[in-house]
Each structure stands twice: as C-alpha cells, then as structure tokens.
Amino acid sequence: MVRFAFVWKLFRIHYHETSQLYVRLHSCQTKRIQKVLMILLLIMSLCSFGFVAFINALNTLSVAFQYGLLTQGLCFMYLSSFLILFLLIGLRMDTFLYGGESTLLFTWPLREEELFLTRFLYVYGYSLLVNAVVLIPLFVSVYLLTKVTLLSLFSFLFVFFLSPLLPIALGIFLAPLKITFVNKKPFLQYLFVLVPSFFIGFLVFMGSKSELGVVHEQQVLSQLSRFGQVFFFYHMAQSITCFFPCGTIFISASLLLFLLSFSFGVARFSQDFRAYHAMHTRKRVHTSHPLENKAHTPFMALYQREVRTISQSNGMRLEYSMEMILPLFLLVLWSLGGGLSVSLSLAQVSQESSIENLILFGVLSLLSSLCLVSASSVSREGKTFVLDTIFPVRSTTMIGAKTLFHFVSATIPYGLYLVILFYWQGQIDSSFVVYCLLFVLNSFSMCFWNLAIDYRNPYINWDLPIQAMKSNMNVLFSLIVNVVLVFMSIGLLFYMKGLYPLVCVFSIIHCFLGYKVCLHMAIKQRGV
C-alpha cells in the first residue's frame, strides 16, 4: 500500500528543493517588494501567454464554427496543446529525476511506487499550470461561440485534468530510452529536439500549402481538414457534445495510459534514477584538448571559460541549441496560427516595405532577446562564482569576455537570421544598414542590462546546470527589460520615419547606460 502521508511529505521536500520560485519567495535574502514584483511578473507573463493563446484559439474556432467544424477545430487545438505539453514536459521527464533529497533517497525506507508518485505529482502539477495557460483561454473562446451546457462544462473539466496524462505517459516511456542513449552518446540528446522539430515542420508542411499572404480562413480550414480528426483528440473534442461514448472512451483511454505508464515508471524508477545520476557524477573523461600549457590573455581565458561552461554541460548545450532553433519553431507556430500570413498581408495592403522591415526587425530582435546567454551568464558559474571575486581581473575584462560571448553566440546567429529574412523578402535597401546597426546596438544593450540584472542577485545555488538557465528568475526579469527595449526601438522607428540617426543615438544612449549599470553591479559584487 502507498503511504500517502509519506508521499505528501516527500512531494513537499522535492518541490521545495527544486522550485526556484519557492526558494526565492521563501528566502530571507529576498525583500518583500521583490517578492511582490516576482509574483506580479509571473502573473503578467502567464496572462500574456494566455492572451496570445486566447486570440489564436478564437481565430481558429470562429472560422471552424462558421463552417460547422467546431469539433474539428477543438480537436486541432487539443492536438496543439498536447504538442506544447509534450515539448515542455514529456521530452524533459528525465529532468524530474533529480531532487535535493536525491543522495539520501535510496537509504530511506521508502517504496518505489511512493517515490515515483512524488515525482509524478510534481510533473502533473506543472502540467496543470501549463494547461491553465493553454486550455482555459480555449474554453473561454468556445463559450463565446456556443452555449454553455452542464455537459460541456463537465467535458472540459475532464479534458483539463486528464489531458496531461498522454504527454506525461509518453515522457515516462521515452525517459529510459533518452537516458540510455544520452549516457552512451551525449550528442544523441539533440535527437530529442530535432525529431519533434521535424515532426512539427512536417505538420506545417502538410497543413499549410498556402503561400505567404493567402487568406487566413483558407489556411485554417486546410489545417482542420487534415488534423481535425486525429483519433484520441477527436474523442476529446467530441465529448463536448456527446459524452457517451466519446467522453467515456477518452476517459478510459487516459486512465489506461496512466496505469500503464505508472506501472512502467515504478518498475524502472530506481534503475533510471541511478543511470541519470551516473550521467552527472563520476566519469573518467579525457579531455580532447591538446595537453599543452598554452598561455592566453585574461580576456581570452575568460571568454573560453564562457564557451566551455555551455559546451561542456549537456543540459546547457541543449538549452542553447533550442534557443537557436526557436525562431524557426516560433515562425512555424505563427504560420500555423495564421499570424504570419495576416501580418504580411497587412504589410502588403499598406504597400509599405518599411512596415515589413519593421515587423521582421521587431520579431528577430524580440527573439534574440529570448536568448538566455547573457541573462544567466553569472548564474551559470554556480558556486564557483566566488572564484570570480578572488581572481585579480577587472570587472571591465569580465564583462568584456561575457559580452564577446553574447556577440558570438546570440548577435551573430540572430543577425544572420535577420539578413536571410530581409533577403528572402527582397527588402535589402538603404534602410537595411540602419536596421542591422540598430539590431547590433540593441543586442549589446540587452546583453549589458541582462548582465546587470544577473550580477545584482545571481542564482548560484543550483543542483543541475540547466537550472541556472531554466529556473532563474533573473532570466524572466531580463526578458521583460528586453521586451521594453525592443518595443521602444520599434516605436521610435515607426514614429520617427526617416530620422534614423536619432533612433541610433537613442540606442547608443541606452547601450551606454546599460554598460554603466552593469559595471556598477559587477564592481559591487566583485569589489574590483
């Protein structure tokens, strides 16, 4: 028998140890105003994601409703929400195998099913949070289009609570495979990013025959005709009108999946847990570098350290690669929702290439601001950050090395995206140089502001390197600052048509200010 009191206690320990939000909110080092700001920011970001989900759902469902294809529309939206959950949670099940109590875990008199249930609850709770952002806006848009019935409400409740079971189950089945592969050949981890990316690309290719600028409705209908009747999701969608038998089929299938995955997970838990932790502990790894004592300047040594910090950690490397393919992924999602077609149609209607330029510039700048390279640069050092305070190196050199790394790993790749997209759209004209210059200036500015935020209160007490990037509140603060900076630039570019030098001067000013604030924070932390 599972002892639920133990499970609950373990769940709390696991949550307290792994949730960065909890740690920050309960830390005596965090001031009350910071805590309030943190909660507000979290609510704001959840609401903004929810709003985007709502607009997308309303767009798709109104077209589907107009043509009498509401069930297909819902099915398509459920399929999308499954993909989101699968990418966010299902593929990262292995990361839930860690925890603060992990070193003592198997010395305690606990059953495997109790341990596994702890982890399962954690993942399930996280999935419900994602579901709240994705599915509640979807439910609201359905209620705006149709009548609310007790049956539909009932159906949505079931969908809300049971829909995470499929991605979690797939994650549980995939986790041992992933651990085994990655343990043997670390580069295979990319397979787990590339395969779903190709899968989504394939979906887009199949669903969207339309060229850019084709009417939004046709695109939605084309997608619905292809993806509106996928078996499991179709039953989920149909349960809104026909609970028997569709709803019952969906519920039984979900519960069966839960039972199967749970039994599989329990049987594999200790084996996977040990294999996972073996990946992160002792390994006699020979370096591939030549065994010579080559001298570098402090600047280059620090730059190389930045490169190695990311390149030598599987988690960080994966995170960085995902950031690099994010523009493609988001463009794909945007085109799936019809947003890209609508935006570019609007630009064509207005017959102004400057608006197209502005859209591309804004999107690419925003995406480059999503890059976590500088926002977690100090936190990535972890407990070794104390070494930074001891080394006899000026903060200017330290910031210089981090900025060079940001330039090489974020500005250049995203700048290339910008050039390629401008070229593809045939927008290479005189203003192109200004856009490139502004892009570089903004990138430097964002880097300085992000470093300043991270230097102010670095998150260094992480257990796994990936937490420095994924569970770091500084990254969230940085994202907000970056969004503000990019929107200010876009606003100025839009309202000051032709006054490019003025916009450039503004960018130089906030770049310089960012550098000064960053330097101040670094000196405050390092004392030199």
Added chain:
Amino acid sequence: MIELKHLSKRYDKRSLPAVNDLNLQIKDGIIFGFLGPNGAGKSTTISMLNGSLKPTKGSVSMNGFDLQKNPLAVKKMIGYVPDNPLLYEHMSGREYINFVCDLFEVSALDRKHGLDKMVQLFGLDTVIDQKIRSYSHGMKQKVCIISALIHHPQILILDEPMVGLDPKSSFILKDLMKRFAKNGGTVFFSTHVMEVAENLCDEIGIIKKGNLLFVGSFESLQKGRCEKLEQIFLSLTGEDDIEDEVEKSLW
C-alpha cells in the same frame, strides 16, 4: 605582511556580528594559525581577507596595499585555498591551472616548469588531463593548492587545507608552507586539527563568536604550563567540560 584594523562583519543589521572589531598584524615569514569552534567567524574573516566578502567596518591591507583601495594589487599577491574545493568541474585539472595562470598572467615557460613539478609532487600526473568532475575530494584539494601556488604569491591564505588530503599530500603541504614562510612569504590558515597548529604555526589566533580571544605564539599561550594546545583551546573557548557532557548525554 597582513594587517587587519577594526575588521567587522555583520550579515544582518539585527543579528550579532560574525566578526567583531578584529585587529591583527601578521609579519612576513610567519605561519599564522587561525583557530576557533564552528561558526566562530574563521571563514568569514578569510573571505574578507581574500576580497570575496566586503567588511561592514574596518580595513584589510597586505604588504602595504589596502584591499578596498587597491583590490587588484592585493588579489595578485594572494594564493587562496578554500575549505570546499571550488573548481570548474567541466575543465581538466591542467586546463583549470592554466586558466588560473592566464588570469594571474604567468608566462608560458614559468607555468610549464611549475605545473609539471607540482603535479608530480602531489601525484596527480596520471589524472591531470581528466575532467575535474571525475576527481575525488582530495584530488580537487590538490588542484586548488597547486593553483594557489603556481603564480608565486607573496601571501598564502588557506581555509582548512588538510581536509581530504592523504597523509603524504598533507605532509607535502605542511613542508611547502614551511618553505614558503622561510622564503619570506606569509601564511594565514585556519584549521581544526590542533596538532597541526601546534607543530606548524609560529603564531596562533583563537576566535570565538567573532571575537579574538588570543593572539601570540604557542609558548606564550602555554604560560609555562605543560598542557597541549587542544586542552588550552577548549578551556579558552569554555568547552573544557566536554567529557562530562558526552557522558551525560550518551550514558
């Protein structure tokens, strides 16, 4: 020479100071042992000495350079070994030592000569090109010691340096410390091992709850009595009835 003047550290305005008005002067060529029970303020003092922690009050100067005013000059003359070996685990031992050499601007020739000798001395020659994450605690400690010595510092600051070291390495380290002091360098180190302090140190400082209880040589601490340092330490820190306490609580 290390000079601490009215050095204080308070982590929280409402809490008691971790280090309270510490005044010390450690001359060149001296091995100074810093002793105290857990939570006495040893590591806080050491953190203020190496520049990783800013004092609330007071100043630290080394060889005439004030740490607050000339942090770069002071940091360049320090070799620091932390209590918990903090290293970049993704680097190999050699890469890490080379990285430290780069930051301290040690020439390629100097580092080659020094690194090979030290690595051999500490018996790391077979593992030096493996990733630090695969090292044991003792091996990491050895890398820390090598990287603290490789740039020829004038002052050596060590926080519990013997923890995790095998007897041979422990002996080598003690010998290196003696030679370092003999050549005019200053060694400031904290330890819980009384025998080491008794045999190695020219001067001893005992701290409890942030306050310095005693500074001076072991002989002046003994005051003609034939007691061991352990007994004197326990009576100074008010823990001399420890045997009775153990008896009461266990049996």
